[in-house]
Amino acid sequence: MGFLKRSMIGAIVGVVGLAVASPAHANDHAVVYWYNSTQNAGASTDLWVAPGAAADWSSGGHINQTLWEGTNNTTNVTYWAEAGYTYAYHAINGLWFYWADNIPNAQYPYHDHRVATFQPTQSSWANIAIQYTCCNSWDITIKGQLVQSYQGDYSESNNNPPFSNSIQSGLETTSSSSYLLDAYSANLHYFDMSNNAHDWTGGIAYHDPPSTSSWVSQDTEMTDDLN
Amino acid sequence: MIERKVAMRRLVAVICVFGTILISGSIIASASRPEQTVAPPTFLASVVQREAANMGDPLPSATGFVETTRQAAEDASHGGKVDSNTAVYYVVLHGHFVDSKAFLPAGANSPVGNEIDFTIDKATGEILDFGIGNGTPALSRLGAVFPVPGMPGGL
Numbered sequence: 001m002g003f004l005k006r007s008m009i010g011a012i013v014g015v016v017g018l019a020v021a022s023p024a025h026a027n028d029h030a031v032v033y034w035y036n037s038t039q040n041a042g043a044s045t046d047l048w049v050a051p052g053a054a055a056d057w058s059s060g061g062h063i064n065q066t067l068w069e070g071t072n073n074t075t076n077v078t079y080w081a082e083a084g085y086t087y088a089y090h091a092i093n094g095l096w097f098y099w100a101d102n103i104p105n106a107q108y109p110y111h112d113h114r115v116a117t118f119q120p121t122q123s124s125w126a127n128i129a130i131q132y133t134c135c136n137s138w139d140i141t142i143k144g145q146l147v148q149s150y151q152g153d154y155s156e157s158n159n160n161p162p163f164s165n166s167i168q169s170g171l172e173t174t175s176s177s178s179y180l181l182d183a184y185s186a187n188l189h190y191f192d193m194s195n196n197a198h199d200w201t202g203g204i205a206y207h208d209p210p211s212t213s214s215w216v217s218q219d220t221e222m223t224d225d226l227n
Numbered sequence: 228m229i230e231r232k233v234a235m236r237r238l239v240a241v242i243c244v245f246g247t248i249l250i251s252g253s254i255i256a257s258a259s260r261p262e263q264t265v266a267p268p269t270f271l272a273s274v275v276q277r278e279a280a281n282m283g284d285p286l287p288s289a290t291g292f293v294e295t296t297r298q299a300a301e302d303a304s305h306g307g308k309v310d311s312n313t314a315v316y317y318v319v320l321h322g323h324f325v326d327s328k329a330f331l332p333a334g335a336n337s338p339v340g341n342e343i344d345f346t347i348d349k350a351t352g353e354i355l356d357f358g359i360g361n362g363t364p365a366l367s368r369l370g371a372v373f374p375v376p377g378m379p380g381g382l
Contacts (some may be wrong), residue, residue: 111356168333
């Protein structure tokens with residue numbers, strides 16, 4: 001009887017635990033993605049820092065314009081490094097550059113980071129690049145220059161294996177009540193193994209309504225919007 | 228009379244042994260539990276409570292924080308390199324977490340885990356880095372570990 005009782009309690013706790021731990025609704029996007037892309041060692045784009053605001057900032061929400069680079073040879077961005085600008089970061093309202101990654105590591109897979117040493121300027125271009133260097137490390141470059149760290153080196157996504165077979169850029173939001181007005185990802189490039197830049201010739205525009213996305217110039221510049 | 232003296236000596240000996248055990252025990256206990264000389268600012272508990280709630284578990288089962296620097300905290304878990312090395316509170320919580328507002332590419336599921344860790348800028352009270360997973364960063368290697376005020380310790 002005691003065993004049965006304990007088993008039932010265990011089952012209930014397990015079900016509750018599973019319910020709590022199940023993956024929740026992922027965010028909405030208006031992007032250009034290229035799954036099963038040409039294998040590459042990095043990507044770059046110029047992001048237009050558009051006016052925006054995150055309606056759900058106080059509960060940890062955000063709206064961001066971002067470059068995602070698949071890693072570990074994943075063909076649909078299962079593992080990645082990303083960088084861009086965000087309205088709101090962990091329940092603080094504001095405009096910041098940030099970067100994040102999801103690495104093949106059972107203990108510490110996902111982390112995100114706010115860039116602390118400089119901020120975006122609204123209505124200006126910001127170049128973003130993510131490039132493989134060596135030894136499972138990817139450099140994060142923002143505003144056309146490597147982000148200088150206190151060590152005189154760069155922001156790096158580490159323990160994140162090469163190479164990439166998937167890339168993506170555009171808008172991400174955690175609330176359809178947020179807005180980002182006429183953002184752009186221009187000069188969309190990937191870098192081959194010899195570091196030569198190429199256009200995103202296989203990119204597909206995708207959006208979750210009410211946001212929108214479309215090509216401005218096929219393979220090189222896209223625009224997205226949520227208002 | 229002699230019996231009484233022997234009994235008295237035995238009693239004194241027993242008291243001495245117990246006294247020694249008690250004193251050495253308290254010395255060991257105080258050595259293993261570092262005293263917090265300066266109370267953390269009130270924002271620490273409120274930021275942690277808010278973050279735990281936003282991650283789906285407002286009642287973490289275990290908590291701990293250390294005073295350290297940003298890069299040292301990052302080295303203790305994920306290993307990424309960050310762009311500043313300011314003084315931070317590095318917080319680790321155990322519970323059942325879902326980061327339903329993570330930064331994700333299209334099609335990705337929200338990350339889940341029984342551990343979250345984050346740095347809080349000591350000067351501004353703002354979160355600078357955040358992670359979710361299933362590890363337990365070795366907080367004690369970074370400094371004296373304290374429970375988050377108002378929450379259980381255990382880390």
